[in-house]
Amino acid sequence: MKHLIIGGNSGIGQAVVQILGPSDCLIFSRNGGEGMAQHQTINVLTDDLPDLPDLLSIVYCPGTIQLKPFHRFTESDFLNDLQTNVIGAIRVLQFYHKTLKANNGNVVLFSTIAIAQGMSFHSSIAVSKGAVEGLMKSLAAEWAPNVRVNCVAPSLTNTPLAQDLLNTDQKREGAINRHPLKKIGEPIDIAQGVKFLIENQWITGQIIHIDGGLSSLKIL
Numbered sequence: 001m002k003h004l005i006i007g008g009n010s011g012i013g014q015a016v017v018q019i020l021g022p023s024d025c026l027i028f029s030r031n032g033g034e035g036m037a038q039h040q041t042i043n044v045l046t047d048d049l050p051d052l053p054d055l056l057s058i059v060y061c062p063g064t065i066q067l068k069p070f071h072r073f074t075e076s077d078f079l080n081d082l083q084t085n086v087i088g089a090i091r092v093l094q095f096y097h098k099t100l101k102a103n104n105g106n107v108v109l110f111s112t113i114a115i116a117q118g119m120s121f122h123s124s125i126a127v128s129k130g131a132v133e134g135l136m137k138s139l140a141a142e143w144a145p146n147v148r149v150n151c152v153a154p155s156l157t158n159t160p161l162a163q164d165l166l167n168t169d170q171k172r173e174g175a176i177n178r179h180p181l182k183k184i185g186e187p188i189d190i191a192q193g194v195k196f197l198i199e200n201q202w203i204t205g206q207i208i209h210i211d212g213g214l215s216s217l218k219i220l
Helices: 011-020 075-102 123-143 160-165 169-178 187-199
Strands: 003-006 025-029 039-041 057-060 106-110 148-154 207-210
Touching (some): 057 187, 075 106, 075 123
Parallel strands (some): 003 025, 148 207
């Protein structure tokens, strides 16, 4: 099995599986993998992980979207985001590091535009995804030259996770108008970036923003 996609049963992860080829991907998810031939129901925070001697790539897709004023976040909110976004990735990468090193493999993690561009009500996700970016940079240095480690930082994307932010015409229009390219990202847009990072052998330690221009452009 060439590629391990954590959270590959929906949204961006599912698009990654399709663009890389389902027969080359193994999916880990906590639920929702019914009918997927290359799927295992695994909670990477608590379950034993299987040996995968032919593993070349890990794409860690799990994410969270908790948006509210800072004073309303609890410690549990922050801890839950850190568990899903950071600790799960750490556990997977520690377990499979030797295999990735032996196979000159690579890793793609997920951040968010909210790190490059401060956004109101994003404090919890910004804390956890900021940690993801720090982890990526550290491992890219530590694991070179045998393992490449990169990160994709999307803006709002049309996935099940984001539906509460897109579930009315007004919300959708507002999201579209915030982006210089005047569209919302689709899972395939992000998956194409993941495929690029997996295939390009001379990129490591990079954060690729796939965000309709929002993190770097202001249209006057």
